[in-house]
Amino acid sequence: MRRPRARRPWGAIAIFLGPTVVLYAAFTIYPVLVTFYNSLHTLRMDLGMLYEYVGLEHFREILTSDDVFWKAARNSLVWAVVAPIVDIPLALLLALTLHARVPFARVFRTVWFTPVLMSYPVVGVIWLWVYNYDWGIANLVLRAVGLGAYAQAWLASPLTALPALILVTTWMFAGFNMVVLLAAIHAIPSDYLEAASIDGARAWQRTLRIMVPLLRPTIVNLVILDFIGKMKQFALVWVMTRGGPMWGTETVATYVVKRAFEWKTLDLGYPSAIAVIWFVIIFGLSLGLTRVLQRREALEF
Numbered sequence: 001m002r003r004p005r006a007r008r009p010w011g012a013i014a015i016f017l018g019p020t021v022v023l024y025a026a027f028t029i030y031p032v033l034v035t036f037y038n039s040l041h042t043l044r045m046d047l048g049m050l051y052e053y054v055g056l057e058h059f060r061e062i063l064t065s066d067d068v069f070w071k072a073a074r075n076s077l078v079w080a081v082v083a084p085i086v087d088i089p090l091a092l093l094l095a096l097t098l099h100a101r102v103p104f105a106r107v108f109r110t111v112w113f114t115p116v117l118m119s120y121p122v123v124g125v126i127w128l129w130v131y132n133y134d135w136g137i138a139n140l141v142l143r144a145v146g147l148g149a150y151a152q153a154w155l156a157s158p159l160t161a162l163p164a165l166i167l168v169t170t171w172m173f174a175g176f177n178m179v180v181l182l183a184a185i186h187a188i189p190s191d192y193l194e195a196a197s198i199d200g201a202r203a204w205q206r207t208l209r210i211m212v213p214l215l216r217p218t219i220v221n222l223v224i225l226d227f228i229g230k231m232k233q234f235a236l237v238w239v240m241t242r243g244g245p246m247w248g249t250e251t252v253a254t255y256v257v258k259r260a261f262e263w264k265t266l267d268l269g270y271p272s273a274i275a276v277i278w279f280v281i282i283f284g285l286s287l288g289l290t291r292v293l294q295r296r297e298a299l300e301f
Contacts, residue, residue, distance in 0.1 A: 035276060233253060
């Protein structure tokens with residue numbers, strides 16, 4: 001005799017999930033659908049939210065004649081590619097340092113993780129002080145060590161403004177990546193490391209040939225998350241440079257806000273089309289990056 005399958009408590013499920021689903025649909029799904037709809041129209045706010053269907057005209061104009069969009073896309077892509085290359089190795093180095101139980105490890109862990117808890121506006125104001133030409137700590141240190149010739153207005157030059165912002169996000173999120181990697185390191189079975197030690201492997205050999213390969217799945221996930229996050233940078237840029245100088249730090253997110261609310265174009269259709277294009281680009285690149293990294297991981301193991 002087969003026991004009858006227990007019925008799922010759909011009522012309880014609806015009670016607990018219902019509010020969350022409603023909020024998610026109202027504040028995520030609905031705005032996305034409206035953005036896709038607006039991208040196909042000219043939405044004149046000065047005429048009382050008048051919709052005029054234009055099809056793919058916005059997309060054609062963006063892709064063929066909008067130079068600012070391509071500058072913003074280039075900056076966002078450079079940020080998303082460079083940041084993980086800097087963030088992840090630094091976070092791994094910090095995690096290995098804490099795992100080695102250096103003196104004051106708890107203090108270092110707290111100090112390195114603290115920037116993650118700060119909001120973008122707070123971080124932006126702090127680093128505006130750091131980069132100040134006259135009394136910022138960056139230039140003060142250069143002058144103190146005899147490198148005053150290299151002191152400059154870091155956020156006033158298109159050559160240094162974007163690297164300066166990348167450094168800020170590295171400082172801000174290295175602690176988060178460090179904590180994740182440290183947890184992954186502690187999850188590695190100690191038997192592997194003990195066996196390697198008995199076989200005569202040195203500390204650097206155990207790190208490079210045992211720990212790092214076992215950390216590869218975690219590193220892959222962090223790289224993907226870091227890439228997606230940097231492709232959507234807005235708040236830090238808005239606080240520190242507002243996209244300047246000369247579009248040197250303009251990102252697609254800041255450009256969308258400017259086209260929608262600052263340039264007095266009175267048309268929400270065009271920035272909606274920019275958002276749709278960038279959504280497709282982020283989704284495609286993230287999916288491709290995930291498949292490439294996971295496939296490489298599967299081949300190596």
